[in-house]
Amino acid sequence: MVCATYADILRPQARRLAWLYDLALVLGGSLLVALSARVVFPLPFSPVPVTAQTLAVLLVGALLGGVRGGMSLLLYLAQGVAGLPVFAAGAAGVAYFLGPTGGYLLGFVAGATLTGLLAERGWDRRIWNTLLAMLLGTAVIYAIGLAWLALLTGVDDVLAIGLYPFIPGAIVKIVVAAVLLPQGWKLLGHRFEANTRREYP
DSSP states (O other): OOOOOGGGTTOOSSHHHHHHHHHHHHHHHHHHHHHHTTSEEOOTTOSSOEESHHHHHHHHHHHHOHHHHHHHHHHHHHHHHTTOSOSGGGOOSHHHHTSTTHHHHHHHHHHHHHHHHHHTTTTTSSHHHHHHHHHHHHHHHHHHHHHHHHHHHOSSSHHHHHTGGGHHHHHHHHHHHHHHHHHHHHHHTTTTGGGSSOOOO
């Protein structure tokens, strides 16, 4: 069964309005990730900074769904490559994208898409399912990020500089998302039960 995401609740039925609505959500999702990139804590021993981006990516995917979530992150990457200061600490450009954090940026697209697809199957309705969805989304981000980082720095220290320092923060982000999303559905109650099945025009 395909379930409604948060974004589907207010989606217009008219095709033209629905298209504009989806476009606005995709743009809004990219801007949310760009804003989260401003929350950054550099690590002296790692080329990868701590940011709030992972939480934003997971939420964008879960709130918007797989397609819109993935498109939001593709738009976000396009903005950065085009020179807009949307990457961590206001960085931009192709050189940054091809640097040590490039794999994590690509992982954002996969992570948001996967989290969104799981949300479309109702995985954001209960805390344990949401925890698993957020964990899987995070795992995809780090898998792609570490693979790219290993190509640039070698495999010997890749976990020490690209994974271990970020585990505590990742756990906090996963828990925050896992609490917020089901609680939101709980607050909505049965008001939108009729929308749990959706069809796009």
